[in-house]
Amino acid sequence: MPIYCVGHKIPDSDSICGAIALAYLKNQIGEEAVATRLGELSPETAFILDKFGLEAPELKLSYAGEQVYIVDHSEVTQAPDDIAEATIVGIVDHHKLGDLTTSTPLECWIRPVGCSNTVIKMMYDFHGVEIPKAIAGIMLCAILSDTVIFKSPTCTTADIRCVEALAEIAGIEDFKGLGMEMFKVKSAVEGTPARDLVLRDFKDFDMNGNLVGIGQLEVIDLAVLDAVKPALVEDIAKLKAEGNRHSVLLLLTDIMKEGSELLVISDDLSVVERAYGQSIEDGKVWLDGVLSRKKQVVPPLQQAFA
Amino acid sequence: MPIYCVGHKIPDSDSICGAIALAYLKNQIGEEAVATRLGELSPETAFILDKFGLEAPELKLSYAGEQVYIVDHSEVTQAPDDIAEATIVGIVDHHKLGDLTTSTPLECWIRPVGCSNTVIKMMYDFHGVEIPKAIAGIMLCAILSDTVIFKSPTCTTADIRCVEALAEIAGIEDFKGLGMEMFKVKSAVEGTPARDLVLRDFKDFDMNGNLVGIGQLEVIDLAVLDAVKPALVEDIAKLKAEGNRHSVLLLLTDIMKEGSELLVISDDLSVVERAYGQSIEDGKVWLDGVLSRKKQVVPPLQQAFA
Structure with missing residues (x-):
């Protein structure tokens, strides 16, 4: 029975590349493993896998009775729907500790760094397993994506050292150039339905009993979103109603200006205003430095x- | 502001020795840390610290507003009462994943091995920090205690390798002999009140909404408990009522015969019988091979x- 390595719902590049990198490592140390995913690839992730000639993990939604290694989260809302009927054998993550629990001992590799793939690199080092060129390439891209090419405040020296080491393995000299190329793919929104944009990197959180959905679109220049912004506002209002959510937030992040425009629809805007210490006009506010x-x-x- | 390294309530040797070993490591890598404890030392732990000339961690029950590194569990019921008001910066453990959650990223070193101190040894290796002789000694004793001198089914090759490496650092040739000496101290029950014996290694668990307390006494020969057994039965019944518990279980483990006599008081004995596939006569049953x-x-x- 293989161990399924799977990231979160609405997978980002860290979840997909991390599942692939972890499954490869597990197979090398004699534990049969298969990378899987809980949803469609984003254009960014498709670009990364294509670039390094790797296949997408198989789409698999049900895990009852299976062994699962959770990648890039520890939250029930982000995990497979039937995770309670699976055996979680491990978690590799870089977020706050969520509400997943287990009934048997497991391994957790959780570190306060910028990306799960940085932690997976530590696992390779611990087990003394060599990383193939292509896998080093996708791990490196996942870290550049999660850390916004080292600009995010989540980025640590461990992430930077890790990208440097992976770039050497993958034979990539200009990894920042590769990062910009990747963010250009991410910034292409033309012809994409508003719902797809809103859900591209969307997570639900349980906040003291309130369901709050938070999406993020990272672009090189916010101007590319001007035309679709009204449709985005309309769509997050729909999403709030459909999911019975307390609030839906959408961050439009400008990675060059290093800040985000926040779009909000909420049952209680004052909670959101209190959180960020800013008044919200017309459902919008610019959060400087927020990446x-x-x-x-x-x-x-x-x-x-x- | 130091990081407090603290184990679980009613601390065992793993919790105490682990807190000391972890605090020392943190200080070596430039993070100010202080080992603390949530309760009295067991005779076994007192013996270990005395043997290697180390002080007991300070007793500290409140952690509101502090930074905490949790040792040897991830359960709200076993953590400090005000843990929700503290910042958990890390968890080192070898149990199932419990219900502690955080609002910020942290580090979790959780592995399915026999003892938290085995995981802490991995942390020393990761950071390349040398273990002082005395700390190697107490870490080794904690592992021998948790793995019942390698007899427990929780014991892994990692634990054995770890004890061998620590024995070399501590200059201990006959570590199995040291383990037996330790279990002899643990087996001395004469003159100890029943309540102290019941609580010596006692943990509460939330089982699907039911509070279940499970204690364990490990002795070299069950016969030493014959005289106190009626008092133990009486006391777990009291403990059940006082704590409004669904059940209280007490394991009397014979480490030479490699099995446990289970004493049970429960609102529903049939749940316990179903769990272990044995009928319980007069609140007692022998569980062969259970350590x-x-x-x-x-x-x-x-x-x-x-």
Whole structure:
């Protein structure tokens, strides 16, 4: 029976590349493992896998009775729907500790770094397993994506050292150039339905009993979103109603200006205003220096709900 | 502001020795840390610290507003009462994943091995920090205690290798002899009140909404408990009523015969009988081969409650 290595719902590059890298490592140390995914690839992830000639993990939604190694989260809402009927054998992550629990001992590799793939690199080092060129390439891209090419406040020296080491293995000289190429793919929104954009990197959080959905779109220049912004606002309102959510937040992150425009629809805007210490006009506010949902957006909101 | 390294309530040797070993490591890598404890030392732990000339960690019950590194568990019931008001910066453990959560990223070193101190040894290796002789000694004793001198089914090759490496550092040739000496101290019950014996290694678990307390006494020969057994039965009945518990289980483990006599008081004995596939006569049953609460007692009971 293989161990399924799977990231979170609405997978980002860290979840997909991490599942592939972890499954490869497990197979090398004699534990049969298969990388899987809980949803469609984003254009960014498709670009990364294509670039290094790797296949997408298989789509698999049900895990009852299986062994699962959770990648890039520890939250029930982000895990497979039937995770309670699976055996979680491990978790590799870089977020706050969520509400997944187990009935048997497991391994958790959780570190306060910028990306799960940085932690997976530590696992390779621990087990003394060589990383193949292509896998080093996708791990490196996942780290550049999660750390916004080292600009995010979540980025640590461990992430930077890790990218440097992986770049050497993958034979990539200009990894920052590769990062920009990747973010250009991410910034292409033309012809994409508003719902797809909103859900591209969307996570639900339980905040003191309130369901809060937070999406993020990272672009090189916010101007590319001007035309679709009204449709985005309309769509997050729909998403709030459909999911019976307390609030839906969408971060439009400008990685060059290093800040985010926040779009909000909420049952109680004052909670959100309290969280970020800013008044919200017309459902919008510019948050200067805010690049990281995990470090700069979720914790203050969680506090405001507490 | 130091990081407090603290084990679980009613601390065992793993919790105490682990807190000391972890605090020392943190200080070596430039993070100010202080070992603390949530309760009195057991005679076994007092013997270990005395043997290697180390001080007991300070008793500290409140952690609101502090930074805490949790040792040897990840359960709210076993953590400091005000843990929700503290910042958990890390967890080192070898149990199932419990219900502690955080609002910020942290480090979790959790592995399915026999003892937290085995995981802490891996942390020393990761950081390249040398272990002082005395700390190697107490870490080794904690592992021998948790693995019942390698007899417990929780014991892994990692634990054995770790004890061998620590014995070399500590200059101990006959570590199995040291383990027996330690278990002899643990087996001395004369003159100890029944309540002290019951609580010596006692943990509460939330099992599908039911509070279940499980204690364990490990002795070299069960005969030493004959005289106190009626008092133990009486006391676990009291403990059940006082704590409004669904059940209280007490394992009397004979480490030479490699099995445990289980004493039970329960609102529903049939759940316990279903868990272990044995009928319970007069509140007692012999469980052959059962040495580990974590691996052989908690999981089947959790299943029976599910």
